Amino acid sequence: MEQFLEQLASGLANGAIYACVALALVMIYVSTDHLNFAQGEMAMFSTYISWQLMQWGLNFWVAFLGAVAISFVMGVLIERVILRPLHNAPVLSVVVVFIGLLAICNSMAGAIWSYLIKEYPSPFPKSSFGIAGVIGPHQLGVVLITLIVLSLLFAFFRFTPLGLAMRAAAQNPQMARLVGVRVDWMLALGWGLAAAIGAVAGIMVAHIVYLDPNMMGGILLYAFAAALVGGIGNPGGAVVGGFIVGVLENMVAYTGNQIEKLTGVYIIGNGEKLTVALIIVIFVLTLKPAGLFGRVVVKRV
Amino acid sequence: MMAALLEVKALKAFYGSTQSLYDVSFEIPAGGITTLLGANGAGKTTTLRAICNMVRTEGAVRFEGHDILGKPTEEIVRRRIAHVPEGRGTFTSLTVDENLRIAAYTRKDKDGVKAERERVFNYFPRLRERIQQQAGTLSGGEQQMLAIARALMLKPRLMLLDEPSFGLAPLIVVEIFRILKRINEEEKVSILLVEQNAALALDLASHAYVLETGRVVMSGDSSVVKNDENIRKSYLGY
Numbered sequence: 187m188e189q190f191l192e193q194l195a196s197g198l199a200n201g202a203i204y205a206c207v208a209l210a211l212v213m214i215y216v217s218t219d220h221l222n223f224a225q226g227e228m229a230m231f232s233t234y235i236s237w238q239l240m241q242w243g244l245n246f247w248v249a250f251l252g253a254v255a256i257s258f259v260m261g262v263l264i265e266r267v268i269l270r271p272l273h274n275a276p277v278l279s280v281v282v283v284f285i286g287l288l289a290i291c292n293s294m295a296g297a298i299w300s301y302l303i304k305e306y307p308s309p310f311p312k313s314s315f316g317i318a319g320v321i322g323p324h325q326l327g328v329v330l331i332t333l334i335v336l337s338l339l340f341a342f343f344r345f346t347p348l349g350l351a352m353r354a355a356a357q358n359p360q361m362a363r364l365v366g367v368r369v370d371w372m373l374a375l376g377w378g379l380a381a382a383i384g385a386v387a388g389i390m391v392a393h394i395v396y397l398d399p400n401m402m403g404g405i406l407l408y409a410f411a412a413a414l415v416g417g418i419g420n421p422g423g424a425v426v427g428g429f430i431v432g433v434l435e436n437m438v439a440y441t442g443n444q445i446e447k448l449t450g451v452y453i454i455g456n457g458e459k460l461t462v463a464l465i466i467v468i469f470v471l472t473l474k475p476a477g478l479f480g481r482v483v484v485k486r487v
Numbered sequence: 488m489m490a491a492l493l494e495v496k497a498l499k500a501f502y503g504s505t506q507s508l509y510d511v512s513f514e515i516p517a518g519g520i521t522t523l524l525g526a527n528g529a530g531k532t533t534t535l536r537a538i539c540n541m542v543r544t545e546g547a548v549r550f551e552g553h554d555i556l557g558k559p560t561e562e563i564v565r566r567r568i569a570h571v572p573e574g575r576g577t578f579t580s581l582t583v584d585e586n587l588r589i590a591a592y593t594r595k596d597k598d599g600v601k602a603e604r605e606r607v608f609n610y611f612p613r614l615r616e617r618i619q620q621q622a623g624t625l626s627g628g629e630q631q632m633l634a635i636a637r638a639l640m641l642k643p644r645l646m647l648l649d650e651p652s653f654g655l656a657p658l659i660v661v662e663i664f665r666i667l668k669r670i671n672e673e674e675k676v677s678i679l680l681v682e683q684n685a686a687l688a689l690d691l692a693s694h695a696y697v698l699e700t701g702r703v704v705m706s707g708d709s710s711v712v713k714n715d716e717n718i719r720k721s722y723l724g725y
Contacts, residue, residue, distance in 0.1 A: 366564035366593035
């Protein structure tokens with residue numbers, strides 16, 4: 187039972203990371219209809235920035251906020267400078283730019299900080315809490331920070347005029363212009379926010395997966411799966427999808443271990459959890475192509 | 488004579504390489520209701536879109552003495568021109584409340600916006616009952632009311648209405664046109680109305696322009712246009 191709870195807790199912590207990256211993907215997707223393949227590498231780069239700030243002597247949380255702010259500005263700049271000229275370009279051109287961006291982030295991080303794997307500190311106290319043994323302090327911290335970030339974002343989109351304007355611009359750009367929303371800036375702002383959320387995810391996960399230029403590869407894959415399971419056009423769905431995928435992969439490994447213990451037959455274990463989790467995701471999508479919380483969009487032609 | 492609120496001179500418009508307006512000129516007096524009539528494809532909708540710079544244009548558009556041709560749509564809106572596009576100009580996935588809030592996005596006077604909201608509910612009491620409902624779930628008539636309410640939240644000087652009667656039951660259309668008349672008189676909003684339903688439009692408007700394949704072919708007082716034999720045959724059907 188204790189092992190089950192442990193696996194559940196670690197699944198929730200991983201899921202929180204996937205939820206953040208998935209949300210970043212969805213935010214750009216709903217306003218541009220593009221999946222940003224470079225989201226993971228951008229987050230990795232942000233994590234290196236926070237690491238560098240700490241090397242220069244800043245405290246973890248100052249470095250955290252600094253990296254998130256720098257990422258926001260970088261996201262806005264990427265949209266304004268690189269993607270603006272491609273507003274009316276065919277989808278494939280944009281995809282190529284995303285892949286280029288991915289390669290650039292990856293090799294720049296390698297060039298600046300080398301490909302050697304680095305340790306990354308956890309800001310949370312080592313001492314255990316009341317639920318000691320079940321959930322580690324870093325895992326609990328990750329879940330808490332993510333929930334705070336997600337609530338702040340929710341409040342921003344739900345209650346502020348700017349958040350409302352961003353939603354309006356994403357839903358119907360032409361109508362948004364007609365009520366005076368500067369749609370181009372809303373897109374750039376969306377990119378900034380997505381980059382900032384990615385930075386939070388990268389910084390939170392770096393203690394678990396260690397810091398290296400390829401740290402986000404697998405996580406981006408999970409985040410894609412999470413976004414698709416939740417329904418790619420639905421931010422809330424992406425968050426729930428992130429937690430589902432995170433818990434699911436750990437449950438797969440846990441179930442495999444239990445079966446092995448009971449029967450002595452090895453079927454699945456830690457090595458196969460990604461595969462099995464993705465198989466389940468494909469299964470879900472076969473049954474519900476729009477995702478669990480997605481709506482089928484009917485376009486009139 | 489009073490200067491025109493909106494002056495359109497030799498307006499041309501293009502969709503890609505296709506030209507759809509050739510030479511459209513007209514004036515809208517402050518405070519009045521003017522209607523643009525014409526068959527399908529005559530360029531009525533394009534004219535409204537051209538005023539708000541939603542298509543590629545040439546020519547001149549002056550609003551309150553300022554040249555606005557080629558200015559970004561979102562800046563033209565800041566001059567308080569409210570465009571209600573064809574086919575329910577609302578954000579369907581937002582609630583009625585959010586639609587009204589986003590409509591006042593460019594306004595900084597919070598008290599004014601609050602008062603506006605009350606005035607809008609006074610015209611469309613049904614929207615108050617539906618305030619938390621998603622706009623896409625409203626009936627067609629309610630959506631059109633919301634679209635007009637949305638335009639009013641801007642406290643517009645000029646309202647561009649594109650086929651407000653489109654797809655609505657005759658009784659609802661009559662109700663909406665009655666409210667438009669009230670809005671024009673009570674709020675001192677000038678209206679440029681595009682309509683397929685020429686009889687209805689000519690009753691409401693004081694002045695009419697008739698478009699044919701991207702050109703103005705006739706203009707005058709509504710009463711004169713209404714009694715013109717060609718117009719009667721082509722657009723009024725008797």
